[in-house]
Amino acid sequence: MKKTLIVAxxxxxxxxxxxxxxxxxxxxxxxxxxxxxxxxxxxxxxxxLGDVVMESTDTSYMTLTVSLEKGIQQKVxxxxxxxxxxxHANLSTQTGIPTFTSLLTLEAKNVKPGSYPIKVxxxxxxxxxxxxxxxLKINEKPLDPAFACIxxxxxxxxxxxxxxxxxxxxxxxxxRQTIIIKNFPExxxxxxxxxxxxxxxxxxxxxxxxxxxxxxxxxGSFINPKNIPLTFLYSKDGKxxxxxxxxxxx
Numbered sequence: 001m002k003k004t005l006i007v008a009x010x011x012x013x014x015x016x017x018x019x020x021x022x023x024x025x026x027x028x029x030x031x032x033x034x035x036x037x038x039x040x041x042x043x044x045x046x047x048x049l050g051d052v053v054m055e056s057t058d059t060s061y062m063t064l065t066v067s068l069e070k071g072i073q074q075k076v077x078x079x080x081x082x083x084x085x086x087x088h089a090n091l092s093t094q095t096g097i098p099t100f101t102s103l104l105t106l107e108a109k110n111v112k113p114g115s116y117p118i119k120v121x122x123x124x125x126x127x128x129x130x131x132x133x134x135x136l137k138i139n140e141k142p143l144d145p146a147f148a149c150i151x152x153x154x155x156x157x158x159x160x161x162x163x164x165x166x167x168x169x170x171x172x173x174x175x176r177q178t179i180i181i182k183n184f185p186e187x188x189x190x191x192x193x194x195x196x197x198x199x200x201x202x203x204x205x206x207x208x209x210x211x212x213x214x215x216x217x218x219x220g221s222f223i224n225p226k227n228i229p230l231t232f233l234y235s236k237d238g239k240x241x242x243x244x245x246x247x248x249x250x
Contacts (some may be wrong), residue, residue, distance in 0.1 A: 042074055043069040043128070044069055047065045048064045049134060052134065053137045054139070058108055059106065060105075065100075068099060074097065075124065077122070078122055080121075081119045082117055084138070086112075087111050088106070088107045091104055104120070115135055120132045147195060147197060149195065149200070150177075154170055159184055159247065161244055168183050169181075169183060178192055178193060180192060191232075204216050213234065213235045215235075218233060219231065229246075230247070
């Protein structure tokens, strides 16, 4: 009986020694403790971002710096999303390995004034994504004083000519110095006209719209922007030009 107990005792010691040895790594400094794997996940940050305030037709610049905070370096791709119509973004460096810089250029040519949420996003090669929400505010660029009266002319009018009425709309042209008179002699047709705010005159510009030709020999003067008389020539499909006296009221 004693021999059986002694054999069992030494067997348990041998098993215990073998089990402890399995927890050891090849590292001589391990001292028998478990080793946690090294965290190699990449973490990075994009600096230099901020809200943007600019005037329509302007350009804004922002220098972005993509910096590694921890982990193993890998490529990061930059993108910009949420831009309003007619706005454009350009990144001088679209993809790089941190630390790197990229010049962000924002163009707001003819963008409608307002506030727009945009987003700058970085995506690493393994899919780690960082998104930053910004506010892009577009202010209307002040009109040249010589053309400031155009703002008073914009809007809807009732046009009358030769016993007929027309739903006329006047808008500022993209050059901010001329106007577009819409819906005469039929819906959708556009007539270009110059404006002289000092003399309070409007001059129809010689132009073509689809199968209509407008002769710029006419125009009109306005004391009150709510009552505008216009005279000009127009023709359709190359036919004989017609002299028009169009009165706009609102």
